[in-house]
Amino acid sequence: xxxxxxxxxxxxxxxxxxxxxxxxxxxxxxxxxxxxxxxxxxxxxxxxxxxxxxxxxxxxxxxxxxxxxxxxxxxxxxxxxxxxxxxxxxxxxxxxxxxxxxxxxxxxxxxxxxxxxxxxxxxxxxxxxxxxxxxxxxxxxxxxxxxxxxxxxxxxxxxxxxxxxxxxxxxxxxxxxxxxxxxxxxxxxxxxxxxxxxxxxxxxxxxxxxxxxxxxxxxxxxxxxxxxxxxxxxxxxxxxxxxxxxxxxxxxxxxxxxxxxxxxxxxxxxxxxxxxxxxxxxxxxxxxxxxxxxxxxxxxxxxxxxxxxxxxxxxxxxxxxxxxxxxxxxxxxxxxxxxxxxxxxxxxxxxxxxxxxxxxxxxxxxxxxxxxxxxxxxxxxxxxxxxxxxxxxxxxxxxxxxxxxxxxxxxxxxxxxxxxxxxxxxxxxxx
Amino acid sequence: xxxxxxxxxxxxxxxxxxxxxxxxxxxxxxxxxxxxxxxxxxxxxxxxxxxxxxxxxxxxxxxxxxxxxxxxxxxxxxxxxxxxxxxxxxxxxxxxxxxxxxxxxxxxxxxxxxxxxxxxxxxxxxxxxxxxxxxxxxxxxxxxxxxxxxxxxxxxxxxxxxxxxxxxxxxxxxxxxxxxxxxxxxxxxxxxxxxxxxxxxxxxxxxxxxxxxxxxxxxxxxxxxxxxxxxxxxxxxxxxxxxxxxxxxxxxxxxxxxxxxxxxxxxxxxxxxxxxxxxxxxxxxxxxxxxxxxxxxxxxxxxxxxxxxxxxxxxxxxxxxxxxxxxxxxxxxxxxxxxxxxxxxxxx
Numbered sequence: 001x002x003x004x005x006x007x008x009x010x011x012x013x014x015x016x017x018x019x020x021x022x023x024x025x026x027x028x029x030x031x032x033x034x035x036x037x038x039x040x041x042x043x044x045x046x047x048x049x050x051x052x053x054x055x056x057x058x059x060x061x062x063x064x065x066x067x068x069x070x071x072x073x074x075x076x077x078x079x080x081x082x083x084x085x086x087x088x089x090x091x092x093x094x095x096x097x098x099x100x101x102x103x104x105x106x107x108x109x110x111x112x113x114x115x116x117x118x119x120x121x122x123x124x125x126x127x128x129x130x131x132x133x134x135x136x137x138x139x140x141x142x143x144x145x146x147x148x149x150x151x152x153x154x155x156x157x158x159x160x161x162x163x164x165x166x167x168x169x170x171x172x173x174x175x176x177x178x179x180x181x182x183x184x185x186x187x188x189x190x191x192x193x194x195x196x197x198x199x200x201x202x203x204x205x206x207x208x209x210x211x212x213x214x215x216x217x218x219x220x221x222x223x224x225x226x227x228x229x230x231x232x233x234x235x236x237x238x239x240x241x242x243x244x245x246x247x248x249x250x251x252x253x254x255x256x257x258x259x260x261x262x263x264x265x266x267x268x269x270x271x272x273x274x275x276x277x278x279x280x281x282x283x284x285x286x287x288x289x290x291x292x293x294x295x296x297x298x299x300x301x302x303x304x305x306x307x308x309x310x311x312x313x314x315x316x317x318x319x320x321x322x323x324x325x326x327x328x329x330x331x332x333x334x335x336x337x338x339x340x341x342x343x344x345x346x347x348x349x350x351x352x353x354x355x356x357x358x359x360x361x362x363x364x365x366x367x368x369x370x371x372x373x374x375x376x377x378x379x380x381x382x383x384x385x386x387x388x389x390x391x392x393x394x395x396x397x398x399x400x401x402x403x404x405x406x407x408x409x410x411x412x413x414x415x416x417x418x419x420x421x422x423x424x425x426x427x428x429x430x431x
Numbered sequence: 432x433x434x435x436x437x438x439x440x441x442x443x444x445x446x447x448x449x450x451x452x453x454x455x456x457x458x459x460x461x462x463x464x465x466x467x468x469x470x471x472x473x474x475x476x477x478x479x480x481x482x483x484x485x486x487x488x489x490x491x492x493x494x495x496x497x498x499x500x501x502x503x504x505x506x507x508x509x510x511x512x513x514x515x516x517x518x519x520x521x522x523x524x525x526x527x528x529x530x531x532x533x534x535x536x537x538x539x540x541x542x543x544x545x546x547x548x549x550x551x552x553x554x555x556x557x558x559x560x561x562x563x564x565x566x567x568x569x570x571x572x573x574x575x576x577x578x579x580x581x582x583x584x585x586x587x588x589x590x591x592x593x594x595x596x597x598x599x600x601x602x603x604x605x606x607x608x609x610x611x612x613x614x615x616x617x618x619x620x621x622x623x624x625x626x627x628x629x630x631x632x633x634x635x636x637x638x639x640x641x642x643x644x645x646x647x648x649x650x651x652x653x654x655x656x657x658x659x660x661x662x663x664x665x666x667x668x669x670x671x672x673x674x675x676x677x678x679x680x681x682x683x684x685x686x687x688x689x690x691x692x693x694x695x696x697x698x699x700x701x702x703x704x705x706x707x708x709x710x711x712x713x714x715x716x717x718x719x720x721x722x723x724x725x726x727x728x729x730x731x732x733x734x735x736x737x738x739x740x741x742x743x744x745x746x747x748x749x750x751x752x753x754x755x756x757x758x759x760x761x762x763x764x765x766x767x768x769x770x771x772x773x774x775x776x777x778x779x
Contacts, residue, residue: 267444267447267448270444270445270448270761271448271451271452271455273761274448274449274452274754274757274758274761275452275455275456275754276716276750276753276754276757277716280456280459280750284459356598359598359599360598363599363601366601367601367603367720370601370603370720371719371720371723371735385604385607388607389607389724393611394607394610394611394614394615394622395615395622397611397615397616399611399612399616402604402607402608402611403608406601406604406605406607406608409599409600409601409604410599410600410604413598413599413600414595414599417594417595417598417599418595421591421594421595
């Protein structure tokens with residue numbers, strides 16, 4: 001059992017190293033929705049495509065097949081970018097992103113979207129979107145006009161997916177049936193001077209993404225889970241080490257000393273034990289800006305009494321052993337007795353509880369993040385789940401947003417619990 | 432007589448702990464909440480000044496200033512900001528002991544009362560209903576499972592697995608997942624709240640509605656906690672099984688189940704009872720996140736709302752109640768242990 005725990009822990013450490021090697025700007029851009037605009041929003045994981053090959057597909061990136069320039073008249077230069085692709089799915093793309101970057105500002109940009117059945121949609125790109133990536137919602141005016149000209153009415157819900165039906169479905173079927181076949185997209189950029197196209201591509205967004213899907217903003221959940229790992233482990237380790245060491249030392253000394261000193265320490269322990277953790281932590285978080293180390297220290301501040309009680313009862317039972325009495329009679333100084341007899345016996349249980357303390361610390365830290373209390377600028381699984389709750393993930397059926405981050409909390413906790421139980425069983429077994 | 436001294440000593444200890452804990456909480460929460468209140472006062476004064484200036488053109492500027500000053504002072508004394516800290520501290524402690532928590536800044540009880548004690552009195556029974564019931568259920572189940580582990584190896588392994596569950600799954604996450612699956616995915620249970628809206632008038636239907644809404648949170652709390660309790664019982668039972676009197680009983684040919692349920696249980700009962708009381712006392716403390724996820728109208732949700740609204744009296748009041756419950760539980764635990772363990776009764 002402990003061996004399984006160790007193996008899982010090693011795997012986790014490997015992932016931690018991977019997470020730490022991710023450049024810092026990715027961490028910072030996590031909270032910025034604009035960095036994720038090119039990802040499909042709230043879509044399920046891509047591997048669903050294995051089970052439902054006709055229902056789920058991933059993003060396809062298109063590069064131009066041809067770029068040609070000509071100048072029909074003086075001071076008018078036209079750059080024609082051609083894309084072509086084959087569409088075989090029975091659904092339209094989730095969204096379409098047009099990325100056209102030029103080295104100077106164009107006068108006009110027109111997109112000609114040619115469907116397999118020969119019908120073409122012509123879209124005038126609004127000035128504000130020159131040299132800026134745009135998707136279907138940016139040009140929804142034109143698309144809605146097109147839709148009502150064919151079907152006679154505008155769609156009830158206007159989002160990228162419903163707009164996409166205009167581009168992928170056949171007018172003959174009133175835009176209900178998706179056309180399979182060859183699509184040709186031509187983008188005409190008109191400028192006054194000769195111009196270079198620095199970057200251009202089209203993204204046909206899939207309706208699934210990645211290992212764990214995306215959230216409301218398009219952020220990939222698998223990335224979020226990975227980024228949250230180092231901080232979660234750090235807080236867990238910090239709180240565990242500090243609270244266990246403090247608790248066992250205090251409890252051990254208390255049990256060893258006995259008498260009034262013991263009662264006083266016991267009393268102090270009880271006071272801290274009685275502090276209700278969550279209201280206290282939440283209230284304190286209003287005073288200070290939470291940062292990772294401070295949060296860890298605060299949690300330790302409230303957790304050590306638990307270990308002190310255990311250590312004290314162990315110390316009491318050690319004290320009643322005759323060899324301790326013998327040493328005292330021999331006149332060996334107190335602290336030496338403590339170190340030679342008590343410490344070695346307390347160490348195994350210290351290790352066991354240090355292992356068990358990590359998941360407790362991680363759970364509490366993630367719970368605080370869920371309630372909205374976490375250091376800014378780090379990614380936490382509790383924070384991801386908090387967003388999921390705010391955006392009603394459970395109502396909308398975006399199960400991947402709820403299941404995976406929480407599952408990660410469990411997966412990280414499990415190896416420590418296994419190791420802790422194994423050590424505990426061994427140490428208690430030998431007594 | 433020895434028991435009486437025992438109880439008295441313990442009572443004094445616990446009472447002093449209560450005061451100390453509350454003082455610590457007070458020290459930590461006081462400064463910011465002062466800040467928040469004075470900012471709120473400034474804001475209210477600014478608003479008041481604006482409306483005053485708009486509506487009274489015939490007053491000159493000094494008169495306006497006087498009125499604003501007086502308004503500010505009434506606010507300050509209403510919130511108690513003008514007294515020195517020590518006075519405030521003693522007044523607060525004195526009031527707390529008498530269960531007088533004052534009035535909430537922003538929150539109101541459904542009955543319309545603004546007194547914190549009535550607000551808490553309204554929401555506390557709901558929390559008790561949910562959490563105490565759940566705790567009792569998992570204590571009984573956990574004890575049975577824990578005892579069973581002594582008899583068969585199968586149960587032993589099962590306990591190891593579900594105990595891991597206890598230490599690694601956050602209750603609120605499991606609640607979240609179960610709500611997504613069983614309340615929205617397959618619409619078996621309601622997604623939250625205590626009763627359907629509007630609550631049924633008929634008391635019988637009301638009761639059914641409450642039970643219906645209580646099922647999902649109950650299941651969640653049970654799954655998360657039963658493993659932990661079973662593990663504790665199992666450890667206790669396992670250490671007792673190694674004792675000499677058990678081996679003697681086995682040698683005498685007494686059937687296993689009788690040994691288990693008569694001799695072992697009797698020896699284990701003080702510790703199990705203490706653990707049960709601790710679980711009950713601590714169950715209310717863990718209510719915050721669970722109630723938020725299930726929108727269960729209890730003191731956990733109340734604390735959460737009070738914190739977001741910076742409503743100091745309510746926060747202090749709820750913390751006080753929770754601390755009292757926990758300390759009472761610990762105190763009772765020690766008393767029960769004293770009763771069940773004859774060694775303590777006859778004097779230490």
